[in-house]
Amino acid sequence: xxxxxxxxxxxVFLAVFFVSLVGxxxxxxxxxxxxxxxxxxxxxxxxxxxxxxxFADYDALVRNALWREFPEVTDxxxxxxxxxxxxxxxGFQLRDALRQDSDLLGTEARVAVPTSATVDMLAKGxxxxxxxxxxxxxxxxxxxxxxxLAARDRLTMKFNTALFTNGDSREPEMAGIKGALxxxxxxxxxxxxxxxxxxVAAAIYLEEFAPKNRWADLIEVNINNLAAVPxxxxxxLGLAVFVNWLGMPRSAPLVGGLVLALLTLPVIIIASRxxxxxxxxxxxxxxxxIGASRMQVVxxxxxxxxxxxxxxxxxxxxxRALGETAPLLMIGMVAFIVxxxxxxxxxxxxxxxxxxxxxxxxxxxxxxxxxxAIIVLLAFxxxxxxxxxxxxxxxxxxx
Amino acid sequence: MSELDPVNVRPLMDPVVDEADExxxxxxxxxxxxxxxxxxxxxxxxxxxxxVRSEDPFMVAEDVNVYYGDLHxxxxxxxxxxxxxxxxxxxxxxxxxxxxxxxxxxxxxxIESARVTGRITLDGQDIYSKSLDPVALRARVGIVFQKPxxxxxxxxxxxxxxxxxxxxAADRAELDDxxxxxxxxxxxxxxxxxxxxxxxxxxxxxxxxxxxxxxxIAVNPEVILMDEPCSxxxxxxxxxxxxxxxxxxENYAIVIVTHSMxxxxxxxxxxxxxxxxxxxxxxxxxxxxxxxxxxxxxNYITGRFG
Numbered sequence: 001x002x003x004x005x006x007x008x009x010x011x012v013f014l015a016v017f018f019v020s021l022v023g024x025x026x027x028x029x030x031x032x033x034x035x036x037x038x039x040x041x042x043x044x045x046x047x048x049x050x051x052x053x054x055f056a057d058y059d060a061l062v063r064n065a066l067w068r069e070f071p072e073v074t075d076x077x078x079x080x081x082x083x084x085x086x087x088x089x090x091g092f093q094l095r096d097a098l099r100q101d102s103d104l105l106g107t108e109a110r111v112a113v114p115t116s117a118t119v120d121m122l123a124k125g126x127x128x129x130x131x132x133x134x135x136x137x138x139x140x141x142x143x144x145x146x147x148x149l150a151a152r153d154r155l156t157m158k159f160n161t162a163l164f165t166n167g168d169s170r171e172p173e174m175a176g177i178k179g180a181l182x183x184x185x186x187x188x189x190x191x192x193x194x195x196x197x198x199x200v201a202a203a204i205y206l207e208e209f210a211p212k213n214r215w216a217d218l219i220e221v222n223i224n225n226l227a228a229v230p231x232x233x234x235x236x237l238g239l240a241v242f243v244n245w246l247g248m249p250r251s252a253p254l255v256g257g258l259v260l261a262l263l264t265l266p267v268i269i270i271a272s273r274x275x276x277x278x279x280x281x282x283x284x285x286x287x288x289x290i291g292a293s294r295m296q297v298v299x300x301x302x303x304x305x306x307x308x309x310x311x312x313x314x315x316x317x318x319x320r321a322l323g324e325t326a327p328l329l330m331i332g333m334v335a336f337i338v339x340x341x342x343x344x345x346x347x348x349x350x351x352x353x354x355x356x357x358x359x360x361x362x363x364x365x366x367x368x369x370x371x372x373a374i375i376v377l378l379a380f381x382x383x384x385x386x387x388x389x390x391x392x393x394x395x396x397x398x399x
Numbered sequence: 400m401s402e403l404d405p406v407n408v409r410p411l412m413d414p415v416v417d418e419a420d421e422x423x424x425x426x427x428x429x430x431x432x433x434x435x436x437x438x439x440x441x442x443x444x445x446x447x448x449x450x451v452r453s454e455d456p457f458m459v460a461e462d463v464n465v466y467y468g469d470l471h472x473x474x475x476x477x478x479x480x481x482x483x484x485x486x487x488x489x490x491x492x493x494x495x496x497x498x499x500x501x502x503x504x505x506x507x508x509x510i511e512s513a514r515v516t517g518r519i520t521l522d523g524q525d526i527y528s529k530s531l532d533p534v535a536l537r538a539r540v541g542i543v544f545q546k547p548x549x550x551x552x553x554x555x556x557x558x559x560x561x562x563x564x565x566x567x568a569a570d571r572a573e574l575d576d577x578x579x580x581x582x583x584x585x586x587x588x589x590x591x592x593x594x595x596x597x598x599x600x601x602x603x604x605x606x607x608x609x610x611x612x613x614x615x616i617a618v619n620p621e622v623i624l625m626d627e628p629c630s631x632x633x634x635x636x637x638x639x640x641x642x643x644x645x646x647x648x649e650n651y652a653i654v655i656v657t658h659s660m661x662x663x664x665x666x667x668x669x670x671x672x673x674x675x676x677x678x679x680x681x682x683x684x685x686x687x688x689x690x691x692x693x694x695x696x697x698n699y700i701t702g703r704f705g
Contacts, residue, residue, distance in 0.1 A: 212511070282548040286611070288509060289544070290561045291537035291618060300560075305551065397551045 025371025031160035031173065032123035033112035034086060034149060036065040038094065040104045053099060058091035062113060069154075070145060081142055087114040087173045089162070112156060117172040117365035119146055123155060126364055163372060167338045168354065172365030175358070177373050179340045183253050183333070183348030184322065184380075186341060190257020191264055191321050196314050198261075199268030203310075206269070207276040208298050227266035234263045235330025243331055250332040251347035259327045264317035271313020275306035307395045315388035319381055325352040351377050448693045449682035453481040453669065457652050458503060458540075458622060463517035465498055465507065472498050476517075476678045478671060480622070485644065485653045487663035487684070490673035491704060496656045499673070500624050503654065504540035505533045521622070538565050541615035542624040546631050547607035549599030549614070554591050557599040557610055558582060561618035577617055585613035586643055605636025612643065616651070623647065625655040629662065641666050660700060664688055672696045 038061055045056040063083045067073065073082055090113035097111070098104050114120075118137040121127050123146075133139050138146070149155050166176030210216050238259035242248045248255045279302050287297040328334070333349050334357065341348035349357070351373065358370040456479040465473035473495045480486050488496040498507070505526060507513040519526050526536055538561070550557050558578045561567075568574035578595075582588040587609045591602070599610055608628060615623060625644075629637040644653060644666045657663050663670050664684060671681040672695070680687065680696045691697045698704060 282544065282546060283550065285506070285509075285544060286548040286550065286614075289504070289506065289537060289542040290564075290614060291534050292560075292564055293534045296564055300564075301550065 021371055021374060024368055025373075025375045027124045027126075028163065028368040028372030029160050030124070030157050031162065032115045032120045033156045033158055034115055034119075035110055035112045035154045035156065036062065036086075037068065037108060038062070038065050038111045039108050040094075040098065040106060042106050045098075045105065051105070053095070056095070058094040058098075059088070061094055062086055062090045069149070078141065081139070082145060085116060085119050085142060085145060087116045088171060089114050089174045112158070114162070114173050115155075117363065120173055121364050122146060123157065124368075126368075163369070167340045168336060168349070168357070169338060172361075172363055172369060175366070175369060177351065177354060177376060179337055180349050180351045180354035180373070181376075182341050183256075183337075184351045186253035186344050186348065187257040187260060187350060188318065188322065190254055190344065191260040192314070192318060194258070194261035195264040195268055195317065199265050199314070199317075200272050200310055202265075203269050203272030203276060204298060204303065207273050208294070208302070223266050223269050227270055230326075231263055231324050232326040232330060234259050235327030237262065238327060238331045249345050249347070251335050251337065251349070252345045253341060253348050253350075254344040255331050256328050256333055256348075256350060257344075259331060260321040260324060263324065263327065264321050267317040267320065268310070268313050271316065272306065272310045275309025275313070276302060278309065279305045304395075305397060308392045311388060311392055311395065315384065319384060322381060322384070323352055323377070325350075325356055328353050329356075351380070447477065447678045448680040448696075449687070450669075451477050451479060451678075451681050453479040453484065455481045457482040457484075457522060458654075459518075459520045460499075460503070461518045461520075463499070463502060463515065463519060465495070465502060466514040466516075467510070468512040472676050473502070474676045478678060478681060480652055480654060482652055483648060483650065484669065485648045485655065485667045486669045486671060487667035488654065488656045488671050488673060489658075489660060489663050489699075491699065492658075493675075494673040495676040496673045497626055500626055500654060500656050501542075503622070503624055504537050504542055506537075506542065508533060538618045539620050540622045540624060541618065541620035543608070543611050543615055543626065543628050545627040547604060547611050549602070549607050549610050551598060551600060553596045554582075554599050554602070554610060555595040558613050558617045561614060565618055567618065581613040581617040584616055584647070585609045586639060587613055603636075605632050605639060608632060608636070608640060609643070612640070612647075616647070620651065622652045622654065625653065627656055627658060630658060637662075660688070672699065674699070 040061065041064070042051075044060045044064070045051055045058075063079075066082055066086065067079060070082060073079055093113060094111065115123065118127070119142075122138060122143070127136060127138065129136075129143065146155070162174060163176045164181075165178055166174055167179030169175040206216065206219065238255060242255045242258055243250055248258075283301050283305065284297055287301045292300065328350050333353050335347060335349065336357070337347050337349050339346070355370055355373045355377065358366045358373065361367075361370075458480040460476060460478045463473055463476045464471070476499060478486075488500060490496050501507045502515055502519060503526075507515060515527060521536070521539065524531065550560060552560070555578055558581050559574055562574060562577050568577055579588060582591065587606060590606065591597075599607065602610060608631075612623075612628075629640050632640070641662065644655065647653060648668075655663075655666065667684050669681065670684050670687045672679045672687070672691075672693075674695050680691060680693045682692070687696065688700060691700055
């Protein structure tokens with residue numbers, strides 16, 4: 001009866017968590033766009049006949065389009081307020097369009113450009129219109145313009161691809177998790193690549209080949225303790241040894257991966273040892289009896305049978321590593337990195353750290369993106385666990 | 400295998416004398432207590448009686464002592480096993496027969512506290528010498544265990560594993576040949592011919608044990624050790640395996656540990672009786688069951704204790 005109650009309470013808490021998470025984060029997967037008539041005017045882009053694709057004044061194109069929408073706005077200050085309705089990313093979008101198709105020069109096109117974060121919040125209904133103008137991020141005039149655009153059918157909601165294709169940014173509407181995802185991905189590769197082979201090999205040696213004496217007991221106690229050490233201590237170790245002494249690049253996935261590998265190693269060793277111990281001695285005796293050498297017994301019979309347990313331990317370790325933030329903070333992966341890392345030694349950040357950084361931000365738009373990033377992290381973990389279960393089923397053998 | 404006329408064998412049904420039981424016809428006063436019995440027994444143990452030596456000896460054990468740490472498990476055992484001979488090791492539980500059996504192919508090496516002294520030779524070669532590789536030894540002296548333990552692989556791979564690691568087959572065709580022959584000799588081929596890819600663990604108990612025997616003979620041993628191979632099987636499977644032992648004895652020397660005296664009487668040519676680590680009596684099967692020379696042997700065979 002109490003067991004049932006306890007399970008029910010747990011499920012209720014989980015449900016509340018998921019509902020609130022999805023409720024807050026779901027809107028981040030959408031982004032509002034304004035459709036504007038853009039003139040790829042040669043005068044603006046290539047004054048004096050010279051077109052500098054990288055640095056031409058694309059923002060001017062956007063501004064001009066906006067002013068054409070509201071020709072009655074002539075005041076300079078008002079015009080500035082009007083241009084703030086659209087995100088700075090609009091300019092980059094036009095640049096990329098021109099880069100892809102240079103024939104656009106001199107033509108007119110209707111382009112959907114992303115709105116600024118405040119307009120996005122308004123479109124998603126997160127701004128209280130009844131508040132005093134001074135307490136809102138948008139004043140009355142701006143609200144009027146947005147409503148006008150909506151009436152003209154120019155305001156649309158589309159899937160927020162920027163969330164997945166961009167790195168971090170100060171502007172919420174341009175901020176994405178790709179940098180963090182790639183950073184986490186590279187780190188995981190380093191972690192698995194180091195921790196799994198070393199952990200399995202250590203477990204095999206300790207269980208099968210090492211003499212059973214005081215030293216072996218000491219090692220076992222130490223490994224068990226290491227599995228319980230707070231992760232930030234590993235961060236300190238990484239900082240002192242890898243960054244300081246060995247001079248490795250700060251904030252790099254390589255160092256992050258090394259630190260997490262140290263963290264995961266005890267878990268993998270313990271799980272692998274348990275899996276090896278669970279292999280029945282009758283199998284070993286049978287193999288020995290037929291004239292297999294010790295190595296053959298271990299690698300042809302014991303390891304294949306212990307593999308499901310080893311994989312489970314590895315996946316448990318990986319899942320823990322994926323969500324670790326504290327050790328990464330210590331080695332510097334908390335920096336504001338905008339570029340998507342391309343290799344193991346590029347400065348990067350990790351998904352949990354990204355969540356931490358965004359959670360710190362007061363802007364409303366970042367709040368929903370934090371929840372969205374959490375959803376992505378959980379989805380990632382779920383996928384990893386699913387992969388683990390499938391893999392386990394494949395290698396599981398009846399003995 | 401000795402053919403025994405059931406009438407000549409002494410009755411094996413006498414129960415162990417206990418305090419509550421009525422006196423057996425041989426004793427005069429009230430039945431001795433269990434503890435007194437055991438004290439009597441330990442006084443009677445002396446030198447091995449009977450025929451320790453054998454004609455055409457293949458494996459010879461001389462003055463073998465086995466210690467598990469401080470426990471003296473096997474005491475000064477000398478025994479010869481002839482080629483193509485079936486020798487049964489019998490005795491009450493804990494008398495050391497399995498320990499002795501496992502010495503013959505150095506399986507006790509895997510037990511940390513085990514220490515073996517004395518000399519055991521296979522075809523003249525000392526098997527405990529430093530120059531002899533236990534791996535090669537175990538290919539020549541195979542072992543079948545009490546509980547069937549096929550590898551969690553396919554039936555084919557179970558039998559093929561030994562030849563593979565010892566390099567006995569040059570190619571797939573030869574390997575197929577070895578597998579088929581071994582399965583046939585073990586009397587299993589007809590039943591599994593069309594399902595060699597199925598896991599070995601999907602077979603019944605008796606079939607699994609025959610698979611283990613096939614696995615053992617696939618590496619072409621010279622001696623086969625069997626540790627109570629039928630104790631986990633039903634009577635029909637047991638009968639099949641006993642027939643198998645009869646066939647195998649034409650090609651291999653077999654040493655079988657058994658708890659069942661009837662089985663020993665059925666399958667073996669010589670019987671060795673162990674008691675508390677000492678080899679009490681060794682003799683031809685008929686002689687030992689009809690006319691045991693040592694008092695202990697007689698007590699065991701007639702069921703005074705077990």
